[in-house]
Amino acid sequence: MSILVNADTRLVVQGITGREGDFHSRAMLEYGTPIVAGVTPGKGGQSALDGRVPVFDTMDEAVRQAGANASCVFVPAAGAPDAMLEAAEAGIRLIFCITEGIPALDMLRVYWVLRQQGVRLIGPNCPGATSVGQAKVGIIPGNIHRPGRVGLVSRSGTLTYEVVQAMTDAGVGQTTCVGIGGDPIVGTSFVDVLDMFNQDPETEAIVMIGEIGGDEEERAAAFCAREVRKPMAAFIAGRTAPAGRRMGHAGAIISGGAGTAESKRLALQAAGIAVADSPSQIPALLRAAGVR
């Protein structure tokens, strides 16, 4: 078991012929992810990834003709909201949006429309998800993982890789690693993913990587205190971030004194979750919590 993606995933990549789409689709395919289609309007009938994947003009064709059941969006910010809506209309119920820089008001509309259609959206501005040894969707490097029993959820990209690498180096393997995205409006919250890990029998412990801005970590802490009995470890980035400045991620901003790293650390600790001072401490915290 694992969450979100596995060997049954039949992925369509939206924007597969672009530079990013092509590069990361190759890595996904090499990892073993079943990519059944690509969509680039105007390039229908061609093929991508050296003839290995058919390209369609529309998502409707990708779903009806290639049987796609999940989508990964690499379309640039100006077109990404429309690409997500098209995927939902075509019947896709799991969308990963990697695209960075989508205006928040556009995302508000997409968020609620997709929610009404029962679509699970991960991102935008996220690295995707990898179920170790089964499938990876997005841009997380495949070579940093080791199969195991720990689920990881994060708002970040390279920081996620850093923590996964530290775990792998210490012999602590993973079930699924999910990046939920660094934007203020994302489709899936920490709580959503924690709930999935909590219910996944293969996942025995959970790592959560948060950062300044918003109150998702505080909400997650409350959820964990109530629902989660699996061992956990956490890290929060941005203890030295100045207030009122956007720290790269559109969502990483301390505003009106709210959203500080300290507030999130305290909330997590109050929920009984061990909080690391450095990503390198995560494996030891997991071991101390009983992870083999």
Next chain:
Amino acid sequence: MKLQEFRSKEILARHGVPLILGEVARTPEEARAAAERIGGPVVVKAQVLVGGRGKAGGVKLAGNPAEAEARAREIIGLVIKGVTVRTLLVAPAAQIAREYYLGLILDRGGKTITIIASAEGGVEIEETAKTNPAAILRLPLHPLIGLQRHNVRRVSFFLGIPPELRSAFAETLTALYAAFIGSDADLAEINPLVVTDDGQLLALDAKMVLDDSALPGHADLEEMRDLDEEEPSEAAAREAGINFIKLDGTIGCMVNGAGLAMTTMDLIKLAGGEPANFLDIGGGAKADRVAAAFGIILDDPNVRSILVNIFGGITRGDEVAHGIVEARATLTRDVPMVVRIVGTNAEEAAEILRRANLITADSLDDAAAKAVAASRGEQP
């Protein structure tokens, strides 16, 4: 992107919010001339992007043009929370009968746009939230259909808008909403919205914060950016497509990815040092971008050492290492550099770096400790 009061007012006026724009002045003489054109008592207001300018003496009344010139002379050059006042807004002074707060925010938690209103205008809303939370109405709008007339009525009755001003208030709130949507704002607030002695509804002060991600679609709004108040190094970084924020420490950072960049800063602090900046170089870490990033970091005379932390992942570490060595050769000033590269061919990368006399590190903690030591002139 934060907008100055006069810029925010321009946008709000364009959408129909009732206000008197006044005139922008950059010298005491211009302030006097503006006051002459306006006629009657004026208020001279510092245009800065930091809060608390009233308390700092940045807002003053003037009864006539000569006084306006004198007040302008006092305010120009004033330093408010580290920002030197260069620009003034000269606007007619209003006789105030009542003051309200009226704002719209992008509500992350509720994932919608929320109206915030209070009959206690003229003070910062965060202050009211602490002292008298019951005086604030937070009204989330339907995320798909937006502001409806019943929303407007609810706010109007909550604030106790006098009956004769209800239709003017409805127009004001509708215009504020249109301005928010039309300019992709994160925040649009009128504080205070006043009823004048002669019964007019008027926006006396305004503040807007725009969504940076939406600016590429609003060339006219991008032009409203205040370059005076931006660190020159931050402006240069924006030109180069680099996410950069200047801080006060001595250890420069160059990292790929925002979360990892924040973590790198945190670990420098944990190792006893102070980061000089936040810098996310983005994906790929191409040689020209690395060179630009080094230039921006070294522009800060406080920088005593640099920590480069690149998690390559799929990217080849040796290519990144070559890029760093090449970029370093072009620099006019040199400081000790600690470089940590993770990715394919990390061993080859470390060899390239060592040959170029750069300090390498096995882990991020190790890199932070070495960068701190190097910043103090110690051999790491």
